[in-house]
Amino acid sequence: MVVKSQIKLIRSLQQKKCRIAQKMFVVEGKKTVNELLASKMVVYKVFSTDENYKNNIGEVCDLISDKELSQISSLKNPSSVLGVFYIPEPLKIDMEDWVVVLDDIRDPGNLGTIIRLCDWFGIKNLLCSATTVDCYNPKVLQATMGSITRVNITYKDVSSFLRECNMPIYGTFMNGEVVYNQALPKKGVLVMGNEANGISKNIENICTNKIAIPQFGKSTTESLNVATATSILLNEIRRGNF
Amino acid sequence: MVVKSQIKLIRSLQQKKCRIAQKMFVVEGKKTVNELLASKMVVYKVFSTDENYKNNIGEVCDLISDKELSQISSLKNPSSVLGVFYIPEPLKIDMEDWVVVLDDIRDPGNLGTIIRLCDWFGIKNLLCSATTVDCYNPKVLQATMGSITRVNITYKDVSSFLRECNMPIYGTFMNGEVVYNQALPKKGVLVMGNEANGISKNIENICTNKIAIPQFGKSTTESLNVATATSILLNEIRRGNF
Numbered sequence: 064m065v066v067k068s069q070i071k072l073i074r075s076l077q078q079k080k081c082r083i084a085q086k087m088f089v090v091e092g093k094k095t096v097n098e099l100l101a102s103k104m105v106v107y108k109v110f111s112t113d114e115n116y117k118n119n120i121g122e123v124c125d126l127i128s129d130k131e132l133s134q135i136s137s138l139k140n141p142s143s144v145l146g147v148f149y150i151p152e153p154l155k156i157d158m159e160d161w162v163v164v165l166d167d168i169r170d171p172g173n174l175g176t177i178i179r180l181c182d183w184f185g186i187k188n189l190l191c192s193a194t195t196v197d198c199y200n201p202k203v204l205q206a207t208m209g210s211i212t213r214v215n216i217t218y219k220d221v222s223s224f225l226r227e228c229n230m231p232i233y234g235t236f237m238n239g240e241v242v243y244n245q246a247l248p249k250k251g252v253l254v255m256g257n258e259a260n261g262i263s264k265n266i267e268n269i270c271t272n273k274i275a276i277p278q279f280g281k282s283t284t285e286s287l288n289v290a291t292a293t294s295i296l297l298n299e300i301r302r303g304n305f
Numbered sequence: 306m307v308v309k310s311q312i313k314l315i316r317s318l319q320q321k322k323c324r325i326a327q328k329m330f331v332v333e334g335k336k337t338v339n340e341l342l343a344s345k346m347v348v349y350k351v352f353s354t355d356e357n358y359k360n361n362i363g364e365v366c367d368l369i370s371d372k373e374l375s376q377i378s379s380l381k382n383p384s385s386v387l388g389v390f391y392i393p394e395p396l397k398i399d400m401e402d403w404v405v406v407l408d409d410i411r412d413p414g415n416l417g418t419i420i421r422l423c424d425w426f427g428i429k430n431l432l433c434s435a436t437t438v439d440c441y442n443p444k445v446l447q448a449t450m451g452s453i454t455r456v457n458i459t460y461k462d463v464s465s466f467l468r469e470c471n472m473p474i475y476g477t478f479m480n481g482e483v484v485y486n487q488a489l490p491k492k493g494v495l496v497m498g499n500e501a502n503g504i505s506k507n508i509e510n511i512c513t514n515k516i517a518i519p520q521f522g523k524s525t526t527e528s529l530n531v532a533t534a535t536s537i538l539l540n541e542i543r544r545g546n547f
Contacts, residue, residue: 176530183520183521183522183529186522213522276540279425280455285421291533294533301519302485
């Protein structure tokens with residue numbers, strides 16, 4: 064069963080400020096909960112309406128009714144498994160490889176996709192501005208497909224990080240130099256900007272290299288989506304050192 | 306105003322079979338309607354609750370009430386503009402450049418993103434299997450951001466097209482050769498497969514070149530999303546001939 068104080072706690076975790084205060088977050092769905100259980104993430108409690116699942120998972124899982132599940136789930140059609148985990152303390156950022164920096168990414172699907180891309184391309188460190196959407200937002204977690212367990216995500220002031228990082232800083236700009244012609248170094252920082260406005264002015268001034276993905280179609284085309292652009296640039300970074 | 310038969314027609318266009326029977330489709334939102342009006346697409350009628358907009362657009366636009374708009378819109382919170390257009394006849398596929406072929410793409414957001422990518426990378430021809438989601442599905446149209454007016458999209462049997470195309474056929478497979486090491490030709494076919502199952506067996510047998518995007522992170526990572534993989538491969542195709 065799930066007690067009243069737990070219902071209150073779990074429902075509160077739908078809000079960012081409560082996640083930060085409690086240092087906890089919720090994931091729904093058997094597959095993602097299992098991935099988190101198998102990772103270094105620390106679990107608070109798992110709830111399931113499925114007795115077999117509960118028996119497989121053991122002590123950490125409580126068997127609950129469909130009604131109880133609907134009280135703690137944020138989904139209209141809840142999956143049979145919901146997990147509550149502790150938000151890990153971010154590790155120190157390793158400066159021996161590329162670091163991805165996000166300047167004010169607002170769309171949860173974009174952040175989730177970028178986390179998944181970092182995982183694919185072996186980027187261990189992702190630094191997000193305080194204005195970037197929270198990575199423990201349920202929609203972000205859904206889009207990461209478990210990659211959140213393998214990428215070290217830090218929220219902090221981007222400009223002070225960049226000023227002190229002592230690495231080449233690549234930012235994407237419409238008028239940047241074609242990325243194909245760049246000899247990309249073995250380590251550096253890749254900055255990706257806001258969906259509508261791109262990289263903010265004060266961050267632009269700190270970038271050491273302005274790059275662009277050339278457009279081959281008519282110039283009326285919308286700009287590339289930020290997650291799509293990130294996939295192309297991470298591929299450019301890795302292909303050069305393959 | 307919008308008459309009863311129009312309401313019936315427009316509502317029916319939410320279904321694929323009716324779009325095919327009527328050769329018409331619906332788009333909602335001022336920006337996309339304007340892009341379609343400025344393109345070669347042929348308009349049937351535009352409806353708007355905004356008198357200024359109606360006056361700007363002229364004859365082809367009918368002023369309607371909020372209540373009428375809610376009767377024809379598929380959105381919970383309708384935008385002030387809804388347009389009905391004729392589905393264009395696909396043009397003959399130009400074999401002088403790369404052609405993208407989709408084998409059973411099911412997710413509307415993925416198809417919309419791939420259409421937008423074709424537009425960015427100047428790919429003029431997109432061929433979809435009959436099982437691929439309809440490109441005039443409202444969710445696809447929303448994701449294309451107007452790119453649908455600049456890409457020639459054909460639905461037909463993929464295997465017979467591939468057998469007759471007389472071009473190198475590149476398919477993406479987990480065990481394919483690393484794409485970075487390939488000298489990609491100036492023209493060819495790029496086949497992208499279903500979200501869950503990849504390229505189907507009968508299409509796999511027709512592919513002349515099996516390629517892969519290497520994975521740099523841990524092998525536990527989920528595969529790349531099909532739209533993300535398409536962005537990387539189109540970039541690979543174009544960067545070689547830049």
